[in-house]
Amino acid sequence: AQTVTQSQPEMSVQEAETVTLSCTYDTSENNYYLFWYKQPPSRQMILVIRQEAYKQQNATENRFSVNFQKAAKSFSLKISDSQLGDTAMYFCAFMITGNQFYFGTGTSLTVIP
Protein backbone atom coordinates (compact mmCIF):
# COMPACT_ATOMS: atom_id res chain seq x y z
CA ALA A 1 0.00 0.00 0.00
CA GLN A 2 1.13 3.52 -0.76
CA THR A 3 0.99 5.96 2.13
CA VAL A 4 2.07 9.52 2.84
CA THR A 5 2.49 10.77 6.39
CA GLN A 6 2.68 14.37 7.49
CA SER A 7 3.15 14.32 11.24
CA GLN A 8 2.77 18.05 11.83
CA PRO A 9 -0.89 19.08 11.54
CA GLU A 10 -0.09 22.72 12.33
CA MET A 11 2.99 24.87 12.33
CA SER A 12 3.79 28.54 12.65
CA VAL A 13 6.81 30.65 11.76
CA GLN A 14 7.79 34.27 12.14
CA GLU A 15 7.94 36.30 9.00
CA ALA A 16 11.41 36.17 7.37
CA GLU A 17 12.36 33.03 9.32
CA THR A 18 12.89 29.53 7.97
CA VAL A 19 10.56 26.61 8.53
CA THR A 20 10.73 22.94 7.59
CA LEU A 21 7.70 20.76 6.97
CA SER A 22 8.21 17.03 7.25
CA CYS A 23 6.86 14.22 5.11
CA THR A 24 7.49 10.51 4.98
CA TYR A 25 6.07 8.06 2.51
CA ASP A 26 5.97 4.37 1.87
CA THR A 27 6.00 2.59 -1.43
CA SER A 28 7.57 -0.51 -2.90
CA GLU A 29 7.91 1.18 -6.26
CA ASN A 30 11.29 2.38 -7.46
CA ASN A 31 10.18 5.01 -9.94
CA TYR A 32 8.02 7.79 -8.64
CA TYR A 33 7.70 11.55 -8.29
CA LEU A 34 7.31 13.56 -5.11
CA PHE A 35 5.55 16.88 -4.73
CA TRP A 36 4.59 19.61 -2.38
CA TYR A 37 1.32 21.36 -3.10
CA LYS A 38 0.09 24.52 -1.42
CA GLN A 39 -3.55 25.30 -0.69
CA PRO A 40 -4.06 28.91 0.43
CA PRO A 41 -7.34 30.08 1.99
CA SER A 42 -8.69 30.60 -1.53
CA ARG A 43 -8.68 26.75 -1.78
CA GLN A 44 -6.84 26.73 -5.11
CA MET A 45 -4.19 24.00 -5.06
CA ILE A 46 -0.84 25.09 -6.46
CA LEU A 47 2.27 23.04 -7.17
CA VAL A 48 5.20 24.29 -5.06
CA ILE A 49 7.99 21.93 -5.97
CA ARG A 50 8.61 18.56 -7.60
CA GLN A 51 11.31 15.92 -7.18
CA GLU A 52 12.01 12.91 -9.37
CA ALA A 53 12.95 9.90 -7.25
CA TYR A 54 15.78 8.91 -9.59
CA LYS A 55 17.51 12.26 -9.10
CA GLN A 56 19.83 12.56 -6.14
CA GLN A 57 20.04 16.33 -6.27
CA ASN A 58 17.47 18.09 -4.13
CA ALA A 59 15.03 20.30 -6.01
CA THR A 60 14.88 24.03 -5.33
CA GLU A 61 12.43 26.72 -6.42
CA ASN A 62 13.41 30.17 -5.22
CA ARG A 63 12.72 30.19 -1.46
CA PHE A 64 11.50 26.61 -1.46
CA SER A 65 13.78 23.60 -1.30
CA VAL A 66 13.45 19.95 -0.39
CA ASN A 67 15.54 17.46 1.52
CA PHE A 68 14.97 14.15 -0.25
CA GLN A 69 16.26 11.07 1.53
CA LYS A 70 15.27 8.14 -0.65
CA ALA A 71 16.53 5.38 1.63
CA ALA A 72 14.67 6.88 4.58
CA LYS A 73 11.64 7.68 2.38
CA SER A 74 11.65 11.22 3.65
CA PHE A 75 10.79 14.36 1.71
CA SER A 76 10.80 17.56 3.76
CA LEU A 77 10.08 21.06 2.50
CA LYS A 78 12.12 24.04 3.65
CA ILE A 79 10.72 27.52 3.23
CA SER A 80 13.28 30.27 3.64
CA ASP A 81 12.53 33.93 4.32
CA SER A 82 8.90 33.11 5.08
CA GLN A 83 6.34 35.58 3.79
CA LEU A 84 2.75 36.24 4.84
CA GLY A 85 1.61 34.84 1.50
CA ASP A 86 3.09 31.47 2.47
CA THR A 87 0.26 30.98 4.95
CA ALA A 88 -1.55 27.92 3.60
CA MET A 89 -2.15 24.22 3.95
CA TYR A 90 0.75 22.26 2.50
CA PHE A 91 0.27 18.77 1.12
CA CYS A 92 3.00 16.29 0.42
CA ALA A 93 2.19 13.88 -2.40
CA PHE A 94 3.75 11.25 -4.57
CA MET A 95 2.87 9.63 -7.83
CA ILE A 96 3.98 6.22 -8.92
CA THR A 97 4.87 6.15 -12.59
CA GLY A 98 1.60 6.07 -14.40
CA ASN A 99 -1.54 7.13 -12.82
CA GLN A 100 -2.30 7.50 -9.17
CA PHE A 101 -1.47 10.30 -6.82
CA TYR A 102 -1.25 9.86 -3.06
CA PHE A 103 -1.57 12.83 -0.76
CA GLY A 104 -0.74 13.33 2.89
CA THR A 105 -3.15 14.83 5.40
CA GLY A 106 -1.60 18.25 5.18
CA THR A 107 0.25 20.71 7.41
CA SER A 108 -1.37 24.04 8.14
CA LEU A 109 1.32 26.72 8.14
CA THR A 110 0.76 30.17 9.59
CA VAL A 111 3.28 32.94 9.00
CA ILE A 112 3.19 35.43 11.86
CA PRO A 113 3.94 39.09 11.13
Next chain:
Amino acid sequence: EAQVTQNPRYLITVTGKKLTVTCSQNMNHEYMSWYRQDPGLGLRQIYYSMNVEVTDKGDVPEGYKVSRKEKRNFPLILESPSPNQTSLYFCASSLWLPILTGELFFGEGSRLTVL
Protein backbone atom coordinates in the same frame (compact mmCIF):
# COMPACT_ATOMS: atom_id res chain seq x y z
CA GLU B 1 -6.44 31.69 -19.63
CA ALA B 2 -5.50 28.09 -18.83
CA GLN B 3 -7.88 26.73 -16.25
CA VAL B 4 -9.90 23.89 -14.81
CA THR B 5 -13.51 24.87 -14.19
CA GLN B 6 -15.81 23.07 -11.79
CA ASN B 7 -19.52 23.61 -11.31
CA PRO B 8 -21.28 24.05 -9.02
CA ARG B 9 -18.90 25.58 -6.50
CA TYR B 10 -21.36 25.05 -3.67
CA LEU B 11 -24.29 22.64 -3.46
CA ILE B 12 -26.64 21.47 -0.74
CA THR B 13 -28.73 18.46 -1.64
CA VAL B 14 -30.69 15.67 0.00
CA THR B 15 -29.99 11.98 0.30
CA GLY B 16 -30.76 10.05 -2.85
CA LYS B 17 -31.11 12.95 -5.25
CA LYS B 18 -28.80 12.34 -8.19
CA LEU B 19 -26.31 15.08 -8.93
CA THR B 20 -23.46 15.79 -11.31
CA VAL B 21 -20.42 17.97 -10.69
CA THR B 22 -18.97 19.11 -13.98
CA CYS B 23 -15.29 19.60 -14.72
CA SER B 24 -13.85 21.16 -17.83
CA GLN B 25 -10.27 22.03 -18.80
CA ASN B 26 -9.04 24.13 -21.70
CA MET B 27 -5.42 22.92 -21.79
CA ASN B 28 -5.90 19.85 -23.99
CA HIS B 29 -4.76 17.65 -21.10
CA GLU B 30 -5.08 13.90 -21.48
CA TYR B 31 -5.14 13.12 -17.76
CA MET B 32 -8.01 14.18 -15.51
CA SER B 33 -8.91 13.11 -12.01
CA TRP B 34 -11.27 13.71 -9.10
CA TYR B 35 -10.38 14.03 -5.42
CA ARG B 36 -12.28 14.54 -2.24
CA GLN B 37 -10.78 16.49 0.66
CA ASP B 38 -11.87 15.74 4.20
CA PRO B 39 -10.45 17.11 7.46
CA GLY B 40 -7.68 14.91 8.79
CA LEU B 41 -7.69 12.73 5.68
CA GLY B 42 -6.12 15.01 3.08
CA LEU B 43 -6.99 14.46 -0.55
CA ARG B 44 -8.09 11.07 -1.72
CA GLN B 45 -8.38 10.09 -5.35
CA ILE B 46 -11.83 8.99 -6.48
CA TYR B 47 -11.40 8.30 -10.19
CA TYR B 48 -8.95 9.21 -12.90
CA SER B 49 -8.88 9.14 -16.66
CA MET B 50 -5.90 8.73 -18.94
CA ASN B 51 -7.76 9.78 -22.06
CA VAL B 52 -11.14 9.73 -23.76
CA GLU B 53 -13.15 6.63 -22.87
CA VAL B 54 -10.44 5.45 -20.42
CA THR B 55 -11.29 5.69 -16.73
CA ASP B 56 -9.98 3.92 -13.62
CA LYS B 57 -10.85 3.75 -9.95
CA GLY B 58 -8.79 5.59 -7.41
CA ASP B 59 -8.74 4.88 -3.70
CA VAL B 60 -12.34 5.81 -2.84
CA PRO B 61 -14.58 5.16 -5.88
CA GLU B 62 -17.60 3.75 -4.02
CA GLY B 63 -20.75 5.78 -4.63
CA TYR B 64 -19.32 7.69 -7.59
CA LYS B 65 -19.31 7.37 -11.34
CA VAL B 66 -17.44 9.24 -14.03
CA SER B 67 -17.39 9.46 -17.78
CA ARG B 68 -14.92 10.79 -20.31
CA LYS B 69 -16.69 11.20 -23.61
CA GLU B 70 -14.71 14.29 -24.57
CA LYS B 71 -11.14 15.20 -23.80
CA ARG B 72 -11.99 18.46 -22.06
CA ASN B 73 -14.80 17.20 -19.78
CA PHE B 74 -14.77 14.79 -16.85
CA PRO B 75 -18.02 14.92 -14.86
CA LEU B 76 -18.41 13.31 -11.45
CA ILE B 77 -21.76 11.65 -10.90
CA LEU B 78 -23.34 10.80 -7.57
CA GLU B 79 -26.25 8.53 -8.44
CA SER B 80 -27.67 8.37 -4.92
CA PRO B 81 -25.78 10.76 -2.64
CA SER B 82 -25.46 9.96 1.05
CA PRO B 83 -24.36 12.16 3.97
CA ASN B 84 -20.91 10.52 4.04
CA GLN B 85 -20.28 12.07 0.63
CA THR B 86 -20.41 15.53 2.16
CA SER B 87 -16.99 16.85 1.25
CA LEU B 88 -14.90 19.28 -0.75
CA TYR B 89 -14.29 17.95 -4.23
CA PHE B 90 -11.47 18.86 -6.58
CA CYS B 91 -11.02 18.12 -10.23
CA ALA B 92 -7.50 18.21 -11.67
CA SER B 93 -5.84 17.71 -15.02
CA SER B 94 -2.35 17.12 -16.30
CA LEU B 95 -0.40 16.65 -19.47
CA TRP B 96 0.65 13.16 -20.53
CA LEU B 97 4.14 13.37 -22.01
CA PRO B 98 3.95 10.18 -22.41
CA ILE B 99 4.18 9.82 -18.69
CA LEU B 100 2.77 12.14 -16.13
CA THR B 101 5.16 14.69 -14.74
CA GLY B 102 2.93 15.37 -11.80
CA GLU B 103 1.99 18.96 -12.31
CA LEU B 104 -1.68 18.77 -11.58
CA PHE B 105 -3.79 21.79 -12.40
CA PHE B 106 -6.66 21.99 -9.97
CA GLY B 107 -10.10 23.48 -10.17
CA GLU B 108 -11.31 25.76 -7.40
CA GLY B 109 -13.20 23.03 -5.62
CA SER B 110 -16.87 22.16 -5.13
CA ARG B 111 -18.29 22.13 -1.61
CA LEU B 112 -21.01 19.49 -1.45
CA THR B 113 -23.34 18.97 1.50
CA VAL B 114 -25.72 16.01 1.54
CA LEU B 115 -28.50 16.25 4.13
